[in-house]
Amino acid sequence: VHQSGHNSGVIHSGIYYTPGSLKARLCVRGATLAYEYCEKKGIPYKRCGKLIVAVEQEEIPRLKSLYERGLKNNVRDLSIVDAKGIREREPYCRGIMALDSPYTGIVDWRMVALRYGKDFEEAGGAVVTEFEVSDIAMVKESPAGNLEGMKYPIAIRDKKGNEVQCRYVLTCGGLYSDRLSQISGCSPEPRIVPFRGDYLVLKPDKHYLVKGNIYPVPDPRFPFLGVHFTPRMDGSVWLGPNAVLAFKREGYHLYDFNTQDFADALSFRGLQKLIFRNVTYGIGEMYRGVFLGAQIKILQKYIPELSLSDVLRGPTGVRAQALDRDGNLVDDFVFDGGVGDLGSRVLHVRNAPSPAATSSLSIAEMVADEVESRFTL
Numbered sequence: 001v002h003q004s005g006h007n008s009g010v011i012h013s014g015i016y017y018t019p020g021s022l023k024a025r026l027c028v029r030g031a032t033l034a035y036e037y038c039e040k041k042g043i044p045y046k047r048c049g050k051l052i053v054a055v056e057q058e059e060i061p062r063l064k065s066l067y068e069r070g071l072k073n074n075v076r077d078l079s080i081v082d083a084k085g086i087r088e089r090e091p092y093c094r095g096i097m098a099l100d101s102p103y104t105g106i107v108d109w110r111m112v113a114l115r116y117g118k119d120f121e122e123a124g125g126a127v128v129t130e131f132e133v134s135d136i137a138m139v140k141e142s143p144a145g146n147l148e149g150m151k152y153p154i155a156i157r158d159k160k161g162n163e164v165q166c167r168y169v170l171t172c173g174g175l176y177s178d179r180l181s182q183i184s185g186c187s188p189e190p191r192i193v194p195f196r197g198d199y200l201v202l203k204p205d206k207h208y209l210v211k212g213n214i215y216p217v218p219d220p221r222f223p224f225l226g227v228h229f230t231p232r233m234d235g236s237v238w239l240g241p242n243a244v245l246a247f248k249r250e251g252y253h254l255y256d257f258n259t260q261d262f263a264d265a266l267s268f269r270g271l272q273k274l275i276f277r278n279v280t281y282g283i284g285e286m287y288r289g290v291f292l293g294a295q296i297k298i299l300q301k302y303i304p305e306l307s308l309s310d311v312l313r314g315p316t317g318v319r320a321q322a323l324d325r326d327g328n329l330v331d332d333f334v335f336d337g338g339v340g341d342l343g344s345r346v347l348h349v350r351n352a353p354s355p356a357a358t359s360s361l362s363i364a365e366m367v368a369d370e371v372e373s374r375f376t377l
Helices: 022-041 059-072 083-089 109-122 174-183 204-211 260-265 269-275 279-290 292-299 360-376
Strands: 050-055 079-082 096-101 106-107 133-138 152-158 163-166 169-171 189-204 215-216 228-231 239-241 311-323 334-336 347-352
Touching: 022 106, 022 109, 022 163, 022 360, 050 083, 050 360, 059 079, 079 083, 079 228, 083 096, 106 109, 133 174, 169 174, 174 311, 174 347, 189 204, 189 260, 189 269, 215 292, 239 292, 239 311, 260 269, 269 279, 269 311, 279 292, 292 311, 347 360
Parallel strands: 050 215, 169 347
Antiparallel strands: 050 096, 079 096, 133 152, 152 163, 189 239, 189 311, 215 228, 228 239, 334 347
16 A cells, blocks of 8 residues: 555546547546445545636636547536636635536545455455565476476565465556566566655645645646645645655655665666656756745645645655656556566556556456456466
8 A cells, every 4th residue: 555545545537638548448437436436345535526727828728628538538527617616616716717527536545455455355365565576486396296386386485585376477566567577577668767746735724725626737748737736535635746756666755765766767768868858847846845935836826825834744655657768658558478487477567557546446357357368267
């Protein structure tokens, strides 16, 4: 529950993604499945909605384009509202036009992930933690009379010398998906580069400023969505995040650092090219991460009443961003396997991009189909 326990907690409706794309289809179906799952398992959620707000005239064509895209993706109950409609939904928010998505919601994804684990155990599986994989290899020839090596020909070993034997391997390694692939002899690319997102939190006496999710109109020049207002299931309100290179793959704190992770990231030609193309944006993100007043200035475009004294530094999430060697963000799902005795028994989910939590159950359907097909089960 590392990444899932540190994300924004939003159940996305599927507005942003290219019509007909796998990402769009999985998100729209995933949102429906997520709400159904929460109802079935008694997991609390809120369908509090989302406004994507235009604050400049130049943003309106992009907002209308998002509306058309959402309609093509079959996103439920979308509408465009004017300044009055914005105030009716979010009394303290200011804008000239907004896209209203009432089907967007919030949930504690950590709670959902733990429930997934419990379901797996109830189905006969075992969840093993503190098992850092160091090797995936074929079992050496079994001693005479021992059929375990033939029945379970793959050994997965951790750094403490523990071992699990199995018939097939499916990895969904998130921040370590590229390293797990390399361990088993598969391709080192796409490479995972961790990006840290630092949130601010509203002080409790200012929670009245935000009712639902408030998002900016995304700027296509930049690789991430931009800062937004996100209510949480515990009643808190998160503001942000920024997006800066994390110096550790599980670097959930500002000063977390790992030499290997940092060196791997900076030595990758794809990251170097991404940084070169987005130097100004990257410097701005770092500046706003250090000087909160700069972050507040952007947020005040949407809620003018907000001030620096209304916020505190909040939690941090880490995004497992897949990059190709040309510095392009890998924006769709990537499966990887290999050849030979080991490769033919391994399937790696190399990239499951945002909104992967919302899409998790629909992704699971797709992964199950892929496993069945590849392993001829």
